Amino acid sequence: MFVVVGVTGGIAAYKTVQLVRLLVKDGHDVHVIPTDDALRFVGLPTWEAISRNPVTTSVHDDVARVRHVALGQQADLVVVAPATANTIAKMAAGLADDLLGTTLLATQAPVVIAPAMHTEMWQHPATQANVDTLMSRGVHMIGPEAGELTGGDSGPGRMTEPERIHETVARELARGSGEAAGQQWLVTAGGTREPIDPVRFIGNRSSGRQGVEVALAAARRGAEVTLIAANVSPEVLAQVAGDPRIRVVEIMSTDDLERAASAHAPSVDVVVMAAAVADYRMPDVAHEKITKESAEGTLRLELVETTDILRGLVASRVEGQTIVGFAAETPGEGETLVGRAIAKRRRKGADLLAANEVGWRKGFEQDENHLVVIDAADAVVAEVQGTKRDTAEALVATICARR
Numbered sequence: 463m464f465v466v467v468g469v470t471g472g473i474a475a476y477k478t479v480q481l482v483r484l485l486v487k488d489g490h491d492v493h494v495i496p497t498d499d500a501l502r503f504v505g506l507p508t509w510e511a512i513s514r515n516p517v518t519t520s521v522h523d524d525v526a527r528v529r530h531v532a533l534g535q536q537a538d539l540v541v542v543a544p545a546t547a548n549t550i551a552k553m554a555a556g557l558a559d560d561l562l563g564t565t566l567l568a569t570q571a572p573v574v575i576a577p578a579m580h581t582e583m584w585q586h587p588a589t590q591a592n593v594d595t596l597m598s599r600g601v602h603m604i605g606p607e608a609g610e611l612t613g614g615d616s617g618p619g620r621m622t623e624p625e626r627i628h629e630t631v632a633r634e635l636a637r638g639s640g641e642a643a644g645q646q647w648l649v650t651a652g653g654t655r656e657p658i659d660p661v662r663f664i665g666n667r668s669s670g671r672q673g674v675e676v677a678l679a680a681a682r683r684g685a686e687v688t689l690i691a692a693n694v695s696p697e698v699l700a701q702v703a704g705d706p707r708i709r710v711v712e713i714m715s716t717d718d719l720e721r722a723a724s725a726h727a728p729s730v731d732v733v734v735m736a737a738a739v740a741d742y743r744m745p746d747v748a749h750e751k752i753t754k755e756s757a758e759g760t761l762r763l764e765l766v767e768t769t770d771i772l773r774g775l776v777a778s779r780v781e782g783q784t785i786v787g788f789a790a791e792t793p794g795e796g797e798t799l800v801g802r803a804i805a806k807r808r809r810k811g812a813d814l815l816a817a818n819e820v821g822w823r824k825g826f827e828q829d830e831n832h833l834v835v836i837d838a839a840d841a842v843v844a845e846v847q848g849t850k851r852d853t854a855e856a857l858v859a860t861i862c863a864r865r
């Protein structure tokens with residue numbers, strides 16, 4: 463998951479190195495945003511090396527990617543540790559004069575703060591009023607603890623140990639608070655492969671990116687997701703690695719997919735069949751590699767239809783379940799994507815059908831996609847052109863709105 467760690471100017475910044483290390487170890491994509499003052503305590507190279515991501519403090523760096531809001535928009539969680547009295551005051555006032563400030567205003571993700579300061583600063587009515595304001599806005603606070611402080615004095619103000627902050631962050635990430643909280647989703651992604659012989663298969667060009675983005679969008683809304691991944695590359699699957707809300711089941715063929723989908727479907731609230739499933743397979747897989755000699759010039763493969771998994775799931779749906787199909791279409795002369803999508807939804811009986819137009823340079827292996835979503839009344843209920851993350855967001859929002 464995408465975790466932003468804000469670091470501000472207190473001695474405890476050195477302990478946050480351990481927090482970042484633990485989050486990276488969990489498999490999260492961690493982006494550290496130090497304040498300028500924080501860099502006087504722990505330097506930029508340390509944060510870059512430990513987080514394995516570029517680190518900047520200013521809104522004027524990497525402007526082309528609109529970094530001042532992009533990090534906050536992408537975040538699944540923002541944790542500020544240590545949180546100084548100054549930064550807490552800035553958060554309460556909504557100030558945005560550095561990258562951490564703009565990120566905190568741009569994010570809709572849960573925010574966790576771990577205050578650290580001397581007891582007098584912590585107990586000052588200004589700090590207490592600022593903390594009350596943040597908590598009334600839903601910010602989670604951990605600590606501060608009572609104990610020995612930097613100047614040799616002791617009292618409340620010590621930052622909670624990084625291991626405990628890590629536990630809180632992990633719990634918040636797992637909880638989810640969105641519209642799909644408490645729901646179980648089953649999402650399929652990738653493309654099935656039908657073996658011909660021990661070394662060859664009939665496959666398709668689906669990368670699994672769209673399905674993985676659907677799983678992530680559902681998880682961001684609080685769903686617990688089982689992601690059935692058909693031949694999805696490790697680079698694409700890396701996006702969900704370490705996400706406590708997404709469980710990955712890797713499979714190869716249409717038969718495997720049917721078995722896995724029918725095992726999980728009875729216990730889920732939503733099924734999204736985004737995988738490209740083979741329509742045909744070999745009736746019998748050759749036990750030995752087919753050679754040129756054995757084929758004698760021409761190789762004829764006879765294929766039989768595979769089971770229609772989507773139709774099967776619709777036929778055995780449990781009460782209250784929403785079933786969403788996907789269609790990758792190449793509309794011919796006089797046909798439209800919407801027309802093809804309506805026909806397919808009727809054939810399958812799904813509640814919603816998400817269709818995208820594909821071609822040699824369209825849809826597959828690209829980040830951009832154009833998706834239309836059809837409902838049971840043949841109406842277009844969503845149409846999005848954008849990244850696969852954008853289309854997944856729109857689809858998942860549509861599903862949630864209809865439940």
Ligand SMILES: Cc1cc2nc3c(=O)[nH]c(=O)nc-3n(C[C@H](O)[C@H](O)[C@H](O)COP(=O)(O)O)c2cc1C
Pocket residue numbers: 469470471472473474497498499500544545546547548549578579580583
């Ligand atoms: C050695 C040293 C330690 C400090 N420790 C803290 C601290 O633990 N908590 C705090 O609120 N401020 C502390 N400060 C003061 C902050 O660094 C100062 O208020 C700064 O403006 C915070 O900026 P920032 O919130 O943008 O990081 C410390 C300053 C120094 C020089």
